[in-house]
Structure formats: structure tokens, C-alpha cells
Amino acid sequence: MARRDLQIKERERIFTLTPSAVTKVRELAAQEGSTGVALRLEVQPGGCAGFRYGLFFDDEVVSTDIVDEFDGVRVVCDPMSAPYLKGVVIDWAETLQKSGFVIENPNAQSSCACGDSFQ
Secondary structure, three states, X not given: OOHHHHHHHHOOOOEEEOHHHHHHHHHHHHHXXXXXXXXXXXXXXXXXXOEEEEEEEEOOOOOOOEEEXXXXXXXXXXOOOHHHHOOEEEEEEEOOOOEEEEXXXXXXXXXXXXXXXXX
């Protein structure tokens, strides 16, 4: 077992990726030719409620990043974003009106009407 894998198992996960989100991340990575990269989740200042999520593929994982793995999909976040992301569940939803990643954050006190930012 690699040391990185051991570290993941020894601590509580920061966030969770649902099976449907894992499937979609793999699909998107394959479409972009980005297999083997990590999905980065971060919190950025901005949006109408104060903070917004950043979710993108990143081939640069640094030693201070927090790394979790879900069925072979690596998800990383920086230490500054981690407190805002504790307990977050990332899901993939498809309806007749829209499709996309849904981020459920138990730490968010409120969010804007469009759902793009939180406080």
C-alpha cells in the first residue's frame, strides 16, 4: 500500500463524491483527455453570497493538498478551502431542465438564488 493511500485511510474524509459523480468525473476526464489528473475542489471569494466553489481538473497536486480518492478518482483541495468543505457531498444530477454537479454543504449558512455561491 502506497504511503499516500495509508494517509487517506488514517484520517476522516473531508468531502464525499457520490457514485454518480465518480462516473461523470471519469466520463468528463476521458472526453478532455485528462485521465490521471485530479479533480480539484476549492473555495474562492466571490459570488453574491460571499464564496463560490471552483471545480476543475488539475494535474498539479502539491504536498500540502488534501487528497481523497473515490473508486480511483482523486479529489484534492487546498488547506485553506478544507474547513469550508468539511462534510460536503458532491453529486451529479440530470433533470429535464439542467444537469451538473450538485454540492451539498452542511457548513453553508445561506446561498444565493442561482446556487452559484454560499455564505
